[in-house]
Amino acid sequence: MTQNAIEARRINKQYAGHVAVRDLSxxxxxGSVYALLGPNGAGKTTTIRMVLNIIEPDTGSINxxxxxxxxxxxxxxxxYLPEERGLYRKMKxxxxxxxxxxxKGVSAHDADQRIxxxxxxxxxxxxxxDWGTAKVEELSRGMQQKAQFIGALVxxxxxxxxxxxxxxxxxxxxxxxxxxxxxxKRRGKTVIFSTHIIENAESxxxxxxxxxxxxxxxxxxxADVKNQYGGPPVERTVxxxxxxYDIFLQQVGATGVEPxxxxxx
Amino acid sequence: xxxxxxxxKLWAIVKREYIERVRxxxxxxxxxxxxxxxxxxxxxxxxLVSRDARAVAPRIVILDATQRGLGxxxxxxxxxxxxxxQDASTQDVRVVSPDSLKQARDAATNEVTRRLxxxxxxxxxxxxxxxxxxxxxxxxxxxxxxxxIANAVRSGLIALHLETSGLSAxxxxxxxxVPIASVRAESINDAGRDPTTPAKQLVATIVAFFLYASIxxxxxxxxxxxxxxxxxxVAEIVISSVKPETLLAGKVIGVTAVGLTQQIFxxxxxxxxxxxxxxxxxxxxxxxxxSASAAGGFGSTDMLAAIVATPWSWVIAxxxxxxxxxxxxxxxxxxVGATVGSEQDARQAATPVVMLVVLTAVLxxxxxxxxxxxxxxIMSLVPFSSAIIMPIRMAMTNVPLYxxxxxxxxxxxxxxxxxxxxxxxxxxxxxMYGKRPTLxxxxxxxxxx
Numbered sequence: 001m002t003q004n005a006i007e008a009r010r011i012n013k014q015y016a017g018h019v020a021v022r023d024l025s026x027x028x029x030x031g032s033v034y035a036l037l038g039p040n041g042a043g044k045t046t047t048i049r050m051v052l053n054i055i056e057p058d059t060g061s062i063n064x065x066x067x068x069x070x071x072x073x074x075x076x077x078x079x080y081l082p083e084e085r086g087l088y089r090k091m092k093x094x095x096x097x098x099x100x101x102x103x104k105g106v107s108a109h110d111a112d113q114r115i116x117x118x119x120x121x122x123x124x125x126x127x128x129x130d131w132g133t134a135k136v137e138e139l140s141r142g143m144q145q146k147a148q149f150i151g152a153l154v155x156x157x158x159x160x161x162x163x164x165x166x167x168x169x170x171x172x173x174x175x176x177x178x179x180x181x182x183x184x185k186r187r188g189k190t191v192i193f194s195t196h197i198i199e200n201a202e203s204x205x206x207x208x209x210x211x212x213x214x215x216x217x218x219x220x221x222x223a224d225v226k227n228q229y230g231g232p233p234v235e236r237t238v239x240x241x242x243x244x245y246d247i248f249l250q251q252v253g254a255t256g257v258e259p260x261x262x263x264x265x
Numbered sequence: 266x267x268x269x270x271x272x273x274k275l276w277a278i279v280k281r282e283y284i285e286r287v288r289x290x291x292x293x294x295x296x297x298x299x300x301x302x303x304x305x306x307x308x309x310x311x312x313l314v315s316r317d318a319r320a321v322a323p324r325i326v327i328l329d330a331t332q333r334g335l336g337x338x339x340x341x342x343x344x345x346x347x348x349x350x351q352d353a354s355t356q357d358v359r360v361v362s363p364d365s366l367k368q369a370r371d372a373a374t375n376e377v378t379r380r381l382x383x384x385x386x387x388x389x390x391x392x393x394x395x396x397x398x399x400x401x402x403x404x405x406x407x408x409x410x411x412x413x414i415a416n417a418v419r420s421g422l423i424a425l426h427l428e429t430s431g432l433s434a435x436x437x438x439x440x441x442x443v444p445i446a447s448v449r450a451e452s453i454n455d456a457g458r459d460p461t462t463p464a465k466q467l468v469a470t471i472v473a474f475f476l477y478a479s480i481x482x483x484x485x486x487x488x489x490x491x492x493x494x495x496x497x498x499v500a501e502i503v504i505s506s507v508k509p510e511t512l513l514a515g516k517v518i519g520v521t522a523v524g525l526t527q528q529i530f531x532x533x534x535x536x537x538x539x540x541x542x543x544x545x546x547x548x549x550x551x552x553x554x555x556s557a558s559a560a561g562g563f564g565s566t567d568m569l570a571a572i573v574a575t576p577w578s579w580v581i582a583x584x585x586x587x588x589x590x591x592x593x594x595x596x597x598x599x600x601v602g603a604t605v606g607s608e609q610d611a612r613q614a615a616t617p618v619v620m621l622v623v624l625t626a627v628l629x630x631x632x633x634x635x636x637x638x639x640x641x642x643i644m645s646l647v648p649f650s651s652a653i654i655m656p657i658r659m660a661m662t663n664v665p666l667y668x669x670x671x672x673x674x675x676x677x678x679x680x681x682x683x684x685x686x687x688x689x690x691x692x693x694x695x696x697m698y699g700k701r702p703t704l705x706x707x708x709x710x711x712x713x714x
Binding site: 016049052054055072073075076078080082084085086087088089090091099100102103104105148151152 | 267270273274277278281285289493494496497498499501502503504505506507696706
C-alpha cells in the first residue's frame with residue numbers, strides 16, 4: 001500500500017506538430033484523492049488517456065498499480081469516466097451496465113447484484129420507478145451521467161479516473177457523486193479526477209497537480225502546495241450568511257453533505 | 266489468462282452487437298418481409314395461372330357473324346388451349362347475321378357490364394379474310410387472354426379451311442383437338458447439355474441479389490454503429506477496457522452473425538413458402554404451372570427443383586462467401602466510420618466502398634449469362650467482388666475446385682488485411698473529432714507504430 005498508484009516519468013505526447021504533454025512526471029499516492037487541475041486544453045485528458053493506455057506516450061514511462069500501463073489485465077482494475085459523456089441510447093440502462101461490467105471481467109450474476117446496489121444508492125431505483133429497466137435515451141442528462149458513473153465503478157476498481165466528473169450536474173447529483181468519491185477513498189481506493197473547478201479540488205483532494213499548456217506547473221499535497229505557494233496564513237473573521245449552494249442542498253433534501261464540501265458543482 | 270480475458274471481452278462485444286441488432290424493428294421487418302418478396306417472385310406466376318385457369322373460356326361470348334360456322338371451331342380451340350377439360354358445346358357461341366351484329370354486340374356489352382360474361386369476341390367476314398378479330402371485355406388488357414383468343418381463331422380458321430376442303434367433320438374435330446405440344450427446353454453451354462439452366466439462372470440471380478443486399482445492408486449498419494459509438498463517446502469507455510482492434514473484431518463478428526441469422530431465416534422461410542404453394546393456390550394451379558414449365562416456359566416447379574437439387578456444397582459455399590463478404594466490407598465500413606464525425610460525412614466518405622459493392626452488382630447479370638467468361642473468372646477471384654460473383658459461377662457451371670479454393674483463400678486473406686487496416690484507422694480515428702483526415706493523415710494513422 002505504500003507504493004504509488006501511478007508513477008509517470010517524463011512523458012511526452014505530440015500530435016501533428018502540436019505538443020499536448022511535455023516532460024510530465026506524476027506520482028499519485030495509493031489511497032489518495034488526486035486532482036489534475038488546469039485550464040481547458042492543458043493536456044489533462046491526454047495525460048489520462050496515456051495512463052489508461054488508450055494512447056501511448058511518445059517517450060517516457062508510466063507505471064499503474066505497480067505494473068507498466070501496457071500490462072495485460074490492468075484495465076480490469078481501473079474505472080474510467082470520460083469527459084465526454086455518452087452511452088448506447090437505445091439500450092436499457094441495466095444492459096449497458098452489464099456490458100461495461102463484462103468488459104471488466106465481471107460475471108453477469110455479480111454485475112446484477114452490484115448494479116442493484118448502485119442504482120439504489122444513486123436513486124436510480126426507487127419505489128416509484130426502476131430506471132435500470134428504462135432505455136438510456138429516456139433518462140435525463142443527470143441520470144445518464146449517474147448511470148455512466150456506475151459504469152465506471154461497477155467492477156469495484158482499485159484506481160478510479162474521473163475526467164471532469166461534476167460538469168453539467170445539478171448540485172444534488174454532484175453531491176451524490178462527491179459522497180461516492182469520498183466513500184471510495186475511505187475504502188482505500190485511489191481516485192484521480194481532472195477538473196477546472198478549483199473549489200472541488202480543494203474540498204475533496206489530498207494532492208493536486210496543476211498543468212498548463214502540457215507542462216506541470218506544480219504538484220504535491222494540498223497542504224504542501226498551500227504552504228509553498230500560498231504565503232503565510234492570514235487570519236480573517238468574516239460573518240457570512242449560508243451560501244445559495246447550501247440553501248439549495250438544504251431545501252431540496254440532499255443527503256450526506258460533508259463538512260467543508262461547499263464547492264460549486 | 267490474458268487470452269481468456271480478451272476472449273471473454275470479445276464475446277461480450279459480439280453478444281451486444283448481435284442482441285441489440287436482432288432486437289430492432291428493422292431486423293424483424295426485413296427478416297419477415299424478404300421471404301415474402303422472394304416467394305412473390307416464384308408464387309406470382311402461380312397466382313396468375315390460377316386466375317387464368319378459371320377465367321377466359323367459360324365466360325367469353327363468341328359472336329359468330331361469319332355465316333360459315335367459324336365460332337364453333339374457335340370455341341373448341343379455346344377449350345383445348347385452356348386445357349379446362351370442358352366440352353366446346355358449353356361455350357357461348359351466338360350465330361348472328363351481319364345486320365344484327367350491332368344489337369348482338371350491344372347485348373354482349375350489357376352482359377359484360379352486368380358481369381354475366383368477361384368479354385366477347387366478334388368473328389365476321391373480315392376475320393375470314395385474315396383481317397383479325399375484335400375482342401372486348403373486362404380483361405382486354407390481358408396479354409394471356411389476347412394470345413389465347415388469337416391462337417384459337419387461327420386454329421378455327423384452319424379447321425374451317427379443312428372442312429371446306431372436304432375433310433369429314435370427325436377428322437376436323439380430331440385435328441383441332443390435338444393438344445398443344447409441350448416443349449422440353451434444354452440449354453447447351455460450355456459444359457455440355459444442361460436442362461436446368463433457366464432455373465439455375467433464376468436461383469443464382471436471387472441468391473446473388475441477397476448476397477449483395479446483405480453486404481450492403483450490414484455494411485451500412487456497421488457504419489451507423491461505429492458512428493453512434495464514436496459520436497456518443499461510448500467508444501472511449503470501451504477502448505479503455507479492450508484494444509480498439511478487439512472492439513472492431515467484436516463488432517464485425519457480431520454483425521456477420523446477424524447477417525447469417527437473417528439469411529437462414531430468409532432461405533428457410535422462402536423454401537417453406539414455396540413448398541406450401543399447393544396449399545395456398547390449389548393443386549390445379551400448381552399442375553398448370555408444371556405443364557406451363559414443361560411447355561418451355563419457366564415455372565416455380567423448376568425453381569423448387571433447382572433449390573431441392575442444389576448441392577449442399579454450394580449452400581455451404583454461399584454461406585462461407587456471405588460470411589467473408591460481410592466481414593470484408595464490414596471492416597471497410599468500420600474504417601470509414603472511424604474517420605468521420607457525423608452521418609452526413611459518412612455518406613460521402615463511404616462512397617468508394619459503396620461503389621465497389623454496386624460495381625459488383627452490375628456484374629451479376631453478365632456473370633449469370635456467361636459464367637465462364639474471362640471477366641467472370643477474374644471477378645470471382647478479386648476480393649471486393651468474389652463474395653457475390655463466385656457463388657453465381659458455382660451455381661451456373663462446374664467451377665474448377667482450385668478456383669473456388671483460391672477465391673476463398675484470397676477473400677479470407679483480404680478480410681484479415683481489411684480488419685488490420687480498419688483496426689489501425691479505428692485506433693486513432695475513434696478519438697479524433699472535427700474535420701475528416703486527409704489521405705496523408707490516414708496513411709500516417711495506418712503506418713505509425
